[in-house]
Structures are given as structure tokens and as C-alpha cells.
Amino acid sequence: RSMPSSREFHLGMFEIGRPLGKGKFGRVYLAKERKNGFVCALKVLHKSELQQGKVEKQLRREIEIQSNLRHPNILRLFGHFHDSKRVFLILEFAGQGELYKMLRKVGRFSERRAAEYIAQMAAALQYLHKKHVIHRDIKPENILVGIHGEIKISDFGWSVHAPNSRRTTMCGTLDYLPPEMLNGSNYHNEKVDLWSLGVLTYEFLVGAAPFEDSPVETQRRIVRADMKIPDFVSPEAGDLIKKLLVIKPDQRIPLEEVAKHPWILKHCAPKP
Numbered sequence: 001r002s003m004p005s006s007r008e009f010h011l012g013m014f015e016i017g018r019p020l021g022k023g024k025f026g027r028v029y030l031a032k033e034r035k036n037g038f039v040c041a042l043k044v045l046h047k048s049e050l051q052q053g054k055v056e057k058q059l060r061r062e063i064e065i066q067s068n069l070r071h072p073n074i075l076r077l078f079g080h081f082h083d084s085k086r087v088f089l090i091l092e093f094a095g096q097g098e099l100y101k102m103l104r105k106v107g108r109f110s111e112r113r114a115a116e117y118i119a120q121m122a123a124a125l126q127y128l129h130k131k132h133v134i135h136r137d138i139k140p141e142n143i144l145v146g147i148h149g150e151i152k153i154s155d156f157g158w159s160v161h162a163p164n165s166r167r168t169t170m171c172g173t174l175d176y177l178p179p180e181m182l183n184g185s186n187y188h189n190e191k192v193d194l195w196s197l198g199v200l201t202y203e204f205l206v207g208a209a210p211f212e213d214s215p216v217e218t219q220r221r222i223v224r225a226d227m228k229i230p231d232f233v234s235p236e237a238g239d240l241i242k243k244l245l246v247i248k249p250d251q252r253i254p255l256e257e258v259a260k261h262p263w264i265l266k267h268c269a270p271k272p
């Protein structure tokens, strides 16, 4: 079964199923394309809300960026269509759901599981960076899990072509922001995703973000990379975290090195 390649989609093509969740701008439903039985996720965005949020341009840019991304660890956007009031995104359905719910349920992941996820994240980010796309919003809430347990980066609401100087102000948690996006320099490049990968690695292994604190304190701790790695974290994992959470963007370990780091190889070496 596959999504028809024909460009024209319309709502009547889909049988709408259970709600899958609510995003910042819309609701998402499980959906099945009637002709081929293809299961997907249909995201419904109201044009009025997009106008109010002044995000139409951002959405158009995102649709353009997404339509030529093909990677097993990046959630697919198969197509989009609209009616008089709404815009519909036809998204890949991730069969095992939201990663952050899994993390909250178990508290923290084993080193093997965390390493497997970080290896997949590094592969997805390498693919994005080769296309000069920076995600800028890597965090557990934006990661879904496919039917085979593989992770899928999603919700590119903030992705831009690198390098970039941010125009719209951010909302949501500060936990994942790198120093260069906080110290008003405004200029940032792909290396922001390396910092976020370090925060993600820490949160997978510890169950909390490294700079979690009151907003003022979090900001102070981020710009000084002031974090403590608990003793239960292995020295190899701690080594990778410390090589990613480096204040100077150019001194962060590159993605190619992340994939070959001893902690990753120890847990992800292809089985003999």
C-alpha cells in the first residue's frame, strides 16, 4: 500500500479515525486513504489560526523543505491540500507513538536504548545538515516511534535553511536552546542541533534535562554549560555529552564523530 503519487488530494479520499493528538496549531487524526487502505496521520490546521499566528509563510517553507526529505528517521510529509477554511497535512503515522511518553513512563532509558536512539538521531541530523536544513527544535516532544521501534524526528515548525538569524521569537521550553541562541548574537548554524543532541542524550539517560531550573537560572546555566552528570551515567556516555554541550559551536564534536564515538559503537555495533 502506498500513498497515491497524484498531486491532488481531498478530504473525501480519507476515512477519519481516532484523534492522535493536538499540536500547537492543529489537531491530528488517524486516517485511512479509501482506495489503497494507506494508513496515515491527517493534521488539520485552521487558516484563521495560521493567519492569527502569522505562520502561513513558515508553513509554506516547511512544506517545501519537507517534500524532498526521505529518511527512515524523519517523519514523512506525503502531501497537503486545503478547503475553504482548513489546511490538511498528510503525515506518516508512527505506530509506537510519542517518545516523550515512553521516557516519562520508564523515567530514563537504558544506555543501550539511549545509544541506539542517539545513533538514529545523528544519522537523521547528518542527512538534514547535508541538505543545509537545521531543525532547531530537537527535544523528546518532537520525536515519534515507528512500528519497528525506530525513531522519527518530526514537527519541523522551526526548521530553516542554514545559516540563519532567527526572526520570530521562540515559545516553549528553554531547556534545549544553545548558548548562541540565548546570548542575543542571533546568528546560528547547524551546530545548534549538536547542542540539542547533547541535551537529548542527557535527558534520555538521566530522565531530566541538564539545565532544568527556573527560566532565569536555566538561561544562566546554559550560557555557562553548567551541568552535573550523575554518577550512574557511564564515563563513555558522559564523555559524549561533554563533547556536545560545548559553548563554542565550532568546538562541538561533529556528527560524523558522534556516529563513531565509543559509547555508540559499544551499543550499536552491527551484530555479528
Ligand SMILES: COc1ccc(C(=O)Nc2ccccc2)cc1NC(=O)CCSCc1cnc2[nH]ccc2c1
Pocket (backbone or CB within 6 Å): 020, 021, 023, 025, 028, 041, 043, 045, 055, 056, 058, 059, 062, 066, 075, 076, 077, 089, 091, 092, 093, 094, 095, 096, 097, 098, 144, 154, 155, 156, 157
Ligand atoms: C513531518 O511532520 C510534521 C510537519 C509539519 C508539521 C506542522 O504542523 N507544521 C506547521 C504547522 C503550522 C505552522 C507551521 C508549521 C507537523 C509535523 N509533525 C507533527 O505534527 C507530529 C505529530 S502529528 C503526526 C503523528 C504521527 N504518528 C503518530 N503516532 C502517535 C501520534 C502521532 C502523530
